Amino acid sequence: HPLARPSAPPNAPQAQQQWSQPPQPQTYGAPQTIPQQPPQPLQPQAYGDPQPQSQQPPQFHQQQAPPPSQFQQSGIPQPQQQLGMPPMQQQPQQYGQQPQMGMQPPAYGVQQAGMQPNSAYPPGPQQQYDYADGPMSTSFSQQRATPTQRQPQASSRRIDPAQIPSPITVQYTDQTSFPENTYYTLASLSSYHNQSNSYLPASPTTGQPAKIQLPPLVTSSTNIVDNGNSSSHFIRMTMYNLPSSEEILKQSNVPMGVIVQPFADHGGEIPVVDFGEEGPPRCRRCKVYINHFMRFVDGGRSFNCNHCGTDTEVPSGYFCNLDMSGKRLDLAQRPELMHGSVDFKASKMYMDREPKPLAWVFAIDVSWSGIRSGMVKKVCDEIHRIIFGHGASEIGVQMNGNMANGVVKGLQRGCEIGILTYDRAIHFYQLNAAAKDQYNMMIVPDVDDVFVPMLEGFLLDPVEYKSGLSKLLTNIPTMFEQNRTTETCPGSVVRAVSTFMGQRGGGFIQLFQTSLPAHGLGALQARDDPKLIGTDKEKTLFVAQDSWHKAEAIAAIKNNTCINLFLFPSQYVDVATQGLLPSLSGGETYMYPSFDVMKDGVRFAGDLERVVTRTSGYQVLMRIRTSSGLRITEHYGNFYCKDGMDLELAGVNADTTVAAYLKHESSASNLLSEKIDSHIQTAVLYTTSTGERRIRVLNLALNNTSDLGHVFRHGEIDAAIAFLGKQAIDRAANQSMQQVREWLTTSCVKLLASYRRHCASSSSPGQLILPESFKLMPLYTLSLLRSPELREGVPVDYRVQKLREGKGMGVGMWSRQIYPMCWRVDRLVEEGERDSLGQEMVRASFENLSPEGVYVVENGKDIWCWVGNQVSQQSLRDLFGCQSIDTLDPRMDHFPITQSPINRSLNQLVSAITFLHNRTLPLSIVRQQLDAGEMQFRSLLVEDKTNDTMGYVDYLCHVHRQIQTVIATD
Numbered sequence: 019h020p021l022a023r024p025s026a027p028p029n030a031p032q033a034q035q036q037w038s039q040p041p042q043p044q045t046y047g048a049p050q051t052i053p054q055q056p057p058q059p060l061q062p063q064a065y066g067d068p069q070p071q072s073q074q075p076p077q078f079h080q081q082q083a084p085p086p087s088q089f090q091q092s093g094i095p096q097p098q099q100q101l102g103m104p105p106m107q108q109q110p111q112q113y114g115q116q117p118q119m120g121m122q123p124p125a126y127g128v129q130q131a132g133m134q135p136n137s138a139y140p141p142g143p144q145q146q147y148d149y150a151d152g153p154m155s156t157s158f159s160q161q162r163a164t165p166t167q168r169q170p171q172a173s174s175r176r177i178d179p180a181q182i183p184s185p186i187t188v189q190y191t192d193q194t195s196f197p198e199n200t201y202y203t204l205a206s207l208s209s210y211h212n213q214s215n216s217y218l219p220a221s222p223t224t225g226q227p228a229k230i231q232l233p234p235l236v237t238s239s240t241n242i243v244d245n246g247n248s249s250s251h252f253i254r255m256t257m258y259n260l261p262s263s264e265e266i267l268k269q270s271n272v273p274m275g276v277i278v279q280p281f282a283d284h285g286g287e288i289p290v291v292d293f294g295e296e297g298p299p300r301c302r303r304c305k306v307y308i309n310h311f312m313r314f315v316d317g318g319r320s321f322n323c324n325h326c327g328t329d330t331e332v333p334s335g336y337f338c339n340l341d342m343s344g345k346r347l348d349l350a351q352r353p354e355l356m357h358g359s360v361d362f363k364a365s366k367m368y369m370d371r372e373p374k375p376l377a378w379v380f381a382i383d384v385s386w387s388g389i390r391s392g393m394v395k396k397v398c399d400e401i402h403r404i405i406f407g408h409g410a411s412e413i414g415v416q417m418n419g420n421m422a423n424g425v426v427k428g429l430q431r432g433c434e435i436g437i438l439t440y441d442r443a444i445h446f447y448q449l450n451a452a453a454k455d456q457y458n459m460m461i462v463p464d465v466d467d468v469f470v471p472m473l474e475g476f477l478l479d480p481v482e483y484k485s486g487l488s489k490l491l492t493n494i495p496t497m498f499e500q501n502r503t504t505e506t507c508p509g510s511v512v513r514a515v516s517t518f519m520g521q522r523g524g525g526f527i528q529l530f531q532t533s534l535p536a537h538g539l540g541a542l543q544a545r546d547d548p549k550l551i552g553t554d555k556e557k558t559l560f561v562a563q564d565s566w567h568k569a570e571a572i573a574a575i576k577n578n579t580c581i582n583l584f585l586f587p588s589q590y591v592d593v594a595t596q597g598l599l600p601s602l603s604g605g606e607t608y609m610y611p612s613f614d615v616m617k618d619g620v621r622f623a624g625d626l627e628r629v630v631t632r633t634s635g636y637q638v639l640m641r642i643r644t645s646s647g648l649r650i651t652e653h654y655g656n657f658y659c660k661d662g663m664d665l666e667l668a669g670v671n672a673d674t675t676v677a678a679y680l681k682h683e684s685s686a687s688n689l690l691s692e693k694i695d696s697h698i699q700t701a702v703l704y705t706t707s708t709g710e711r712r713i714r715v716l717n718l719a720l721n722n723t724s725d726l727g728h729v730f731r732h733g734e735i736d737a738a739i740a741f742l743g744k745q746a747i748d749r750a751a752n753q754s755m756q757q758v759r760e761w762l763t764t765s766c767v768k769l770l771a772s773y774r775r776h777c778a779s780s781s782s783p784g785q786l787i788l789p790e791s792f793k794l795m796p797l798y799t800l801s802l803l804r805s806p807e808l809r810e811g812v813p814v815d816y817r818v819q820k821l822r823e824g825k826g827m828g829v830g831m832w833s834r835q836i837y838p839m840c841w842r843v844d845r846l847v848e849e850g851e852r853d854s855l856g857q858e859m860v861r862a863s864f865e866n867l868s869p870e871g872v873y874v875v876e877n878g879k880d881i882w883c884w885v886g887n888q889v890s891q892q893s894l895r896d897l898f899g900c901q902s903i904d905t906l907d908p909r910m911d912h913f914p915i916t917q918s919p920i921n922r923s924l925n926q927l928v929s930a931i932t933f934l935h936n937r938t939l940p941l942s943i944v945r946q947q948l949d950a951g952e953m954q955f956r957s958l959l960v961e962d963k964t965n966d967t968m969g970y971v972d973y974l975c976h977v978h979r980q981i982q983t984v985i986a987t988d
Contacts, residue, residue, distance in 0.1 A: 179863065179961065179971055183793040185837050186859050188735075189237045196231070201240050203247035203358055205231045206258050206732075207695060208721050232258050236736050236830040244286065246310040248358035248716040251285035253278050253700065254829050256741050259723040259732040260648075262690040264682040269776060270729045271768040272792075274680045275741040278642065279828045280702045280714050281633045281672045283936055288714065289353035290361045297365040298354070298713065299336055303328040306643055306699050307362070308354050309717045314340055324697050324719075325645040358718065364711035368703055375432035375709040376636060377477050377525030381511045384498040385441040387532040392615040393586045395495040397530050400623050401437075402491045404630050405429065405480050429630070430708045434477040437490060440511050441503040442537050444468065447490055448475035455485040465510035465538035470518040477522065506533055509540025512570060512599060516579040524578025524636040524705065526605070526669055528629065532586045532613075535596070540566050546590035546814060554754045559814045560821065561751060562595040571602035575658055578637040578705075580669025581605045582629055584622070585819075586613040593815040593822075601822050602658045604638065604667030604674060609819045620911050621880075624938035629671075632936065635704040638667040642678050645697040647690045652679040654744040656826040670704055672936075675828040677744050690722040727777050733791040739798040740832035747807060747821050755810070759803050766799040767977055771984040783985070786978040800973045801836040801960040810966050834878035838862055838958045843883075844872040844893040846923040863961040863970070869946060872897060874924070875958050876931050881939045882955050883913075887946040896920045908943040908951075 208230055233250035234240040242249045256275045261267040267274055291298070299308040301323040311324035318340045320329045338346045346352065354360045380401055388394045429435070439445045443463045450456050451474075460471050470476060480487060508531050515527050535542050545563055550556050562568060574581060582605040585591055597607045608625050610618045640657070641664050642650060650663075655676040657665040665676060682690070690696055700716040723729060742765060749758050769792060778787045788795075806812050807820045827835070842858040860866040860873070867873055869886035872893060876882075885894075885903060896918035900906045913925055932938055944955045956962065963969035968976060 179861075179865065182971065182974060183788065183797065184861055185794055185797070186861060188794060189235060192235045193238045193240070196234065196238075196240050199240055200243060201231065201234055202243045202245050203233070203249060204245050204719075206233065206247070206721070207719055232732060232734060235734070236833045242286070244357045244359055246356070246358050247718050249285050251282045252280055252359055253698070253716050253718050254734065254737040255718070255720065256738040257729055257733045259721045259725075259728045260690060260696050261682075261726075261729055262692060262722050262724045266724065266726055266729065267682065269726055269772060271765070271772045272729060272733055273738065273741050273745065275677055275737070276642065276680060276698055276718075277675060277677045277737055277740060277829055278700050278716065279673075279675045280640075280700060280716060281635070281670060281674060282828065282830075283632070283672050285359070288359050288361050289357060290363065290712070291354050292363040293336075293365070295365050296333055296335065297367060298362040298715075299330070299333055301326060301328055302330045304643065307701060307713070307715045309699065309715065310355055310358060311695070311697060311717065311719055312355075314344065314346060318346060324695075325643060325699070327646065354715075359714070359716050362713040362715065364703065364713050368713070369711050371523065373637070373705045373709045373711050374523035375430060375434070376634060376707045377434045377436065377519060377522060378429065378528070378630065379436040379438065379477075379515050379519075379525065380528045380530070381508070381515065382437070382439045382494065382530045383441070383506050383508070383532050384439040384445075384494070384501055385506050385532060386502050386504050387588060388530070388586070389495075389498055389501055391532065391586060391588070391613045393530065393532060393613055394498065396615050396619055396622065397584075397626075398491045398494050400626050402488060403623075404627050405435065406484060406488060429480060432708060433480075435480050435487070436477045436515075437487070437494075438511070438515075439494060439498065440507060441501065442505050442507060444507065444511055444514065446471060446476060448472050449478055449483050449486040449490075450475065454483050455489060457486050457490050462514070465507040468510045468514040468539070470514050476518070504533070505537040506531065506535060507538030507541075508535050508596070509566070509570065510538035512574065512581060513539055516570075516574045516577045519579040520577030523709075524668065525580070526629075526634070526636070527579060527581045528584065528626070529581060529599075530584045530586070531591070531596070532588070534589075534591045540564075540570065542592050542595055544590055545592065551814065552755070552810060556814070557751060557754060560594050560818055562598050563592065564595065567595050567598040568602065571599050572658060574599065574603045575666050575668045578668050579603065580636060580667070583607045584626070585609040585815075587815065588612055591815060593818040597818060597822050601656045601825075604657060604669045604671075606656070606673070606826065607819050607822055609816065611813075611816065616909065618940075620938060620940040624940065628937040632672040634669065634671045634707050636669045637705045638670045639703040640665040640667065640670075640676065641701055642676070643699045643701070644680065647683055648680055648696060648698075649683050650678045651681050652748075653677070654679070654741075654748055654825055656822065670702070673826070673828060673831075675826055677741055679745075692722050692724060694722070695719040696722055730773050730777060730789040730791060733789070735792055735794050735798065736829050736833050738792070739795070739802065739836060740827075740829045742799075743802055743805075743807075743824055743832060743836075746802065747824050750807075750821055755808060759808055762799055762802055762808070763977070763980070766795050767980040767984060769795060770977065771981045774981060775985060775988065783982060786974070786981065796974050796977045797961070797970055798836050799977075800967065800970060804957075804960060804964065804967050805835065831878050834876070837960060838875050838877035840866075840873055840875045840959075841927065842868075842871050843874050843924050843927065844889065844897065844920065846920055846927070861961060862959045864956060864959050865962075874927065875955070876939065877958060878935060879939065881928065881931065881941045882958065883941065883943050884952075884955055885943065885945045887948070893920075897924060903945055903948070906943065906945060908945060908949050910943060911941055913941070 233254065234242070236250075242251070254277050256273050256277075260274065261270060293299070299321070300306060304323060304326040306323055306325045308321070309324070313322045313324070314320070314332070315322055315329060318332065318338055320331050322329050338348045341347055346355065349355055354362070380397070382388070382394060382397050384394055437447055442465070443461050444465060446460045446462065448458045448460060450458070462468055462471060478487065508529055511529065512527065519525050519527075534544060542563060545559070547559075550559060571581075580603045581599045583596060583600045585593065585596070585607065587609070588611075593607065593609065599605070600607050606629070608622075610622055613622075642653075644650060653659055653662075653665060653676060655665075655674075657667050657676065659665050667674070696719070698718045698720070700714075702714040703711075704714065705711050721728075721732070742762065746758050746762055749761060753761070770786075770788060773789045773792070774781070774787050777789070778785075781787055802808060805820070805824075806816060807824050812820075824832075840860050840862055842860055845858050862875075867884065867886065869888040870890065871886050872889055873884045874881060875884065885906060887903060889903065891901060894900050894903065894906065896916060897913070897920060898906055899914045899916050913921070913928060915921065915925060928941075942951055942955070943949070944951045946952065957964070961970040963972065967973075
């Protein structure tokens with residue numbers, strides 16, 4: 019993404035947006051030519067923790083570093099160069115040598131046979147800290163400290179945090195690794211890498227075939243071209259070279275998983291194909307849909323399935339002759355054969371009724387707690403703003419010429435909305451077709467046998483009934499301002515609306531709730547026991563206390579009704595039980611403890627706007643299919659699955675994510691052949707928001723390998739850590755939090771120990787060797803341990819809400835939550851009008867924050883601005899329009915607009931963040947040593963030590979000791 023990459027080096031190609039549509043004018047971060055000399059490679063720096071086996075600190079290896087001459091020719095700094103640091107001395111000649119697999123890579127400063135020692139390094143033995151990956155490796159060694167460097171104490175041998183694996187360096191390396199800043203989705207397949215292949219264009223610069231490349235990391239801003247495999251926005255693997263056997267998979271200890279986000283933002287426009295009443299062609303045996311990887315045989319009369327190998331006759335209307343190479347003559351006119359992602363229009367056989375556009379129902383708790391907290395008024399104001407555009411953002415109805423053709427933002431033409439309120443009773447509102455600005459209230463007091471008391475006038479066209487709906491939303495807070503009823507009946511509301519929706523077609527319920535349900539269907543009892551927190555019995559609070567909510571959620575799925583739950587609690591509300599309704603139906607749970615309009619209003623407004631305006635569908639059936647030799651054993655996400663294969667969801671949206679755990683088939687003789695590819699196809703049957711039945715199909719082909727080194731080399735850290743997080747959340751239902759945390763650390767240790775054992779066994783015991791693709795695994799695992807889902811001392815309701823959120827969270831959001839992005843913003847334009855956003859990225863550690871600077875930290879949920887207590891008066895005037903840090907208002911919810919260039923850059927940064935996440939993130943201003951929120955801000959700096967967890971350096975040493983123990987016990 020444009021926010022997460024470092025700035026481009028001189029003469030580097032212009033980066034592009036990873037999404038298909040043109041970037042917005044305010045999107046900040048496009049690299050520009052920088053008038054400076056390319057930085058030199060970072061010299062090795064001594065660091066380490068003494069180990070008893072060898073009396074040496076851990077040593078690190080890094081793979082795939084080109085020789086210095088390549089970087090100099092291209093003008094690209096070497097991956098080890100820390101951003102923002104001054105250029106450092108050239109590495110010795112040994113840099114970039116490629117020893118054979120299993121051999122010890124050469125160390126800097128240690129004279130090799132036939133080589134002269136380099137004078138830049140002191141004579142004698144040196145402590146090595148290397149990263150290696152078999153045949154492609156480089157070494158870092160100890161060097162003399164320069165006058166600008168801190169001299170390490172020989173007695174402590176402390177690790178220099180600046181020299182251990184950095185996410186910023188990894189993101190920079192990935193961003194600069196794509197020729198012309200473009201990634202073709204077939205580039206990960208070895209079978210498609212030949213110059214004559216028309217599906218994988220050669221490099222426009224060199225004319226040579228593109229090299230094998232993995233998909234870009236989620237933080238990279240790269241133009242992704244779908245030329246057969248689905249975009250990595252939609253589907254990601256934890257590894258892109260699958261082990262050919264179960265034995266190799268077990269040796270690697272890398273989870274083999276796939277994460278699918280079928281309606282992800284920025285994935286580009288999906289072609290829509292209509293096959294008429296016959297529907298799309300499918301394999302007659304395994305039912306896989308036609309795709310790019312199927313081969314046409316017998317002169318085009320049949321196609322051979324890429325999943326099971328079965329030949330299926332081509333329908334007469336789909337027949338086309340083949341050319342001399344066996345390709346269809348109409349190939350270029352067939353999107354389903356050219357692209358990995360496609361939408362098929364569903365035929366009548368996929369419908370049980372005529373589909374209709376989405377319906378949106380807003381159910382508002384008007385009890386005393388809702389009125390007192392200001393929730394009721396805020397909800398009504400935001401619904402009004404989102405639908406009709408009244409308010410600060412003015413983004414409601416897009417007129418498109420006249421009112422009759424108006425389209426409500428997020429609500430396509432034909433979508434209807436309904437509004438109801440409730441406490442002990444349910445209040446329905448009916449608008450009159452004759453007098454559209456008038457409404458009637460109908461009260462249903464019997465909430466045990468509840469129903470919607472009207473057939474017409476409840477669900478309404480927001481354009482046609484604008485005046486009446488606007489009047490209703492304005493009057494609701496006033497109508498109930500004297501209400502003193504404390505009990506509510508949200509379960510009865512769900513039953514009534516779900517039954518009504520089932521008769522209509524389907525839609526979404528937005529349920530705004532403030533307290534524990536105490537009346538009507540699904541009433542609950544408080545069961546919060548602080549004594550259970552931190553014990554083995556804490557997990558009993560993570561499951562529902564009754565069976566009613568699960569049964570009602572299943573009924574809602576049958577009625578195609580998806581529930582989104584917005585909670586505003588002042589005390590325990592049993593999220594584990596109430597949250598089953600959105601969790602099983604495909605919805606989400608949002609929580610705002612002790613809701614305060616000034617503090618939480620922006621966050622709530624952004625969440626509700628995102629829910630209503632994002633891509634959505636309903637009546638969903640999803641299945642992930644694998645080719646022969648693979649099987650799916652587990653699914654992770656928010657859905658209902660009764661047969662282990664078909665995932666049922668009442669609703670789906672742009673954030674809906676499902677993960678699947680893959681294993682080899684039980685037959686030992688059924689190995690994955692390295693001569694052919696393995697395949698995964700995800701099919702999603704759904705109804706669009708406009709009422710059209712479609713099938714979204716995502717295809718992915720993968721290499722098979724019997725080389726364990728290739729498994730590690732072609733792994734993806736972002737997907738792997740997100741997958742491990744989902745597995746940890748799944749374990750939390752049956753294990754204590756302590757056991758889950760121990761399992762995470764053990765998983766990290768086993769993965770790295772496996773690489774050490776099988777791919778770098780000849781190295782000395784004192785070395786910590788990290789595979790290139792997984793060198794951030796210790797840091798990301800540590801961040802997982804510090805997340806609210808898993809750390810100690812988290813209230814039960816908040817923990818459960820975060821656990822459910824994590825189950826359905828995409829890889830991109832996982833990446834932001836695990837390692838927040840941090841920029842120093844008082845220097846964004848200090849060196850001229852060039853792009854300095856990437857250069858001013860800093861690591862998430864308080865040691866990297868200067869009291870003279872201003873920093874912005876973003877984690878996908880919040881934007882924090884930390885202001886140092888020694889920041890200059892000029893910076894304060896330029897950024898905030900104030901004269902001193904004491905006059906800076908920490909309660910502001912947006913940055914002011916001034917005439918300074920640095921302020922424009924700051925607001926462009928915020929605009930880019932908003933565009934990237936498609937929501938407005940709440941802003942928190944924290945002044946150093948002045949505001950209480952500084953402790954919460956520091957919790958985002960995941961590399962630092964806390965009272966409960968180790969820091970990054972300490973955890974890295976801890977992981978190294980565990981790896982040594984594992985190796986020693988083999």
